[in-house]
Amino acid sequence: MAILKVNDLKVYFPIKAGIFNRTVDHVKAVDGVSFSIEQGKTYGLVGESGSGKTTTGRAVIGLESIYSGKVMFNGKDITNFGRKNSALRKDVQMIFQDPYSSLNPRKRILDIIAEPLRNFENLSMQEEKKRVQSLLEIVGLSPESILKYPHEFSGGQRQRIGIARAIAVRPKLIIADEPVSALDVSVQAQVLNFMQDIQKELNLTYLFISHDLGIVKHMCDDIAIMYKGRYVEQGTTADIFNNPQHIYTKRLVSAIPDINPRNREKQYHFRQEVQREYANSYNDYFDSEGLAYGLQPISDTHLVALPERG
Numbered sequence: 001m002a003i004l005k006v007n008d009l010k011v012y013f014p015i016k017a018g019i020f021n022r023t024v025d026h027v028k029a030v031d032g033v034s035f036s037i038e039q040g041k042t043y044g045l046v047g048e049s050g051s052g053k054t055t056t057g058r059a060v061i062g063l064e065s066i067y068s069g070k071v072m073f074n075g076k077d078i079t080n081f082g083r084k085n086s087a088l089r090k091d092v093q094m095i096f097q098d099p100y101s102s103l104n105p106r107k108r109i110l111d112i113i114a115e116p117l118r119n120f121e122n123l124s125m126q127e128e129k130k131r132v133q134s135l136l137e138i139v140g141l142s143p144e145s146i147l148k149y150p151h152e153f154s155g156g157q158r159q160r161i162g163i164a165r166a167i168a169v170r171p172k173l174i175i176a177d178e179p180v181s182a183l184d185v186s187v188q189a190q191v192l193n194f195m196q197d198i199q200k201e202l203n204l205t206y207l208f209i210s211h212d213l214g215i216v217k218h219m220c221d222d223i224a225i226m227y228k229g230r231y232v233e234q235g236t237t238a239d240i241f242n243n244p245q246h247i248y249t250k251r252l253v254s255a256i257p258d259i260n261p262r263n264r265e266k267q268y269h270f271r272q273e274v275q276r277e278y279a280n281s282y283n284d285y286f287d288s289e290g291l292a293y294g295l296q297p298i299s300d301t302h303l304v305a306l307p308e309r310g
């Protein structure tokens with residue numbers, strides 16, 4: 001069953017000007033996005049900076065007001081009711097990008113993780129302490145950490161604390177907005193694998209937001225590629241990577257370096273082919289429908305250097 005259904009979602013931000021601060025135009029941050037996520041699955045939203053990924057996630061959870069469209073969670077219409085709906089506040093949690101700024105530096109770990117518990121469950125101090133300690137154990141930190149402060153932990157550990165806080169009230173859906181992009185590459189894999197482990201254990205559903213197609217490939221069952229508030233393409237992870245249809249997706253996919261040296265030759269040819277198609281069909285793909293409006297070709301710095309042949 002689909003736990004989350006989003007239908008033709010639009011989120012517009014007003015642009016104001018003049019001495020009367022009148023609305024003169026809108027930024028169409030999200031402009032007609034539809035998707036659904038099955039329980040226990042991971043759905044990836046990928047796109048460049050400014051493509052509307054974060055706004056989509058925030059609108060689902062009720063942190064941005066929706067211009068039009070519909071959001072259904074567990075069969076209930078939650079459009080624009082997000083944060084006022086206490087059941088939803090419990091069932092849908094968010095993990096943020098920056099583990100340095102998303103934890104209050106003046107609070108102890110006990111209070112940080114217990115915060116959602118205090119909103120939704122009536123636990124005694126003893127029960128609360130026990131629950132927080134067991135959450136810390138689940139995320140691989142020692143139970144003694146409850147008395148420490150965020151600055152005493154590394155980035156990866158802080159993100160684990162953020163995850164412990166998110167799972168404290170046993171949510172059904174977690175919106176993970178660039179959960180590892182502020183972390184060292186060596187720590188990223190640890191946190192991602194850990195997110196997959198707890199997903200299985202707790203039957204969690206993820207809406208996973210990232211600009212990194214490589215990470216999304218590792219994490220997601222289905223993927224949507226966003227550009228300027230709209231979908232360019234969506235499909236299963238296998239479809240997107242093995243058979244991308246849109247030239248924009250092809251360019252993104254062809255830019256991911258293949259670590260298997262045996263595939264390098266194939267990738268080299270794929271990239272050449274994509275470059276040719278891109279040059280020949282730019283107008284066909286991008287000159288109509290607003291999607292194309294103002295599109296700049298992806299800069300060449302986005303494409304990694306070709307491996308040496310031979």
Ligand SMILES: Nc1ncnc2c1ncn2[C@@H]1O[C@H](COP(=O)(O)OP(=O)(O)OP(=O)(O)O)[C@@H](O)[C@H]1O
Pocket residue numbers: 013014027028029047048049050051052053054055056211
């Ligand atoms: N509160 C706001 N007021 C006005 N415009 C906004 C607001 N929030 C976002 N935008 C605009 O909406 C568009 C989409 O932003 P959004 O943050 O969703 O993109 P993103 O794909 O998540 O990018 P990033 O990865 O950089 O966060 C951008 O053009 C952004 O400038």
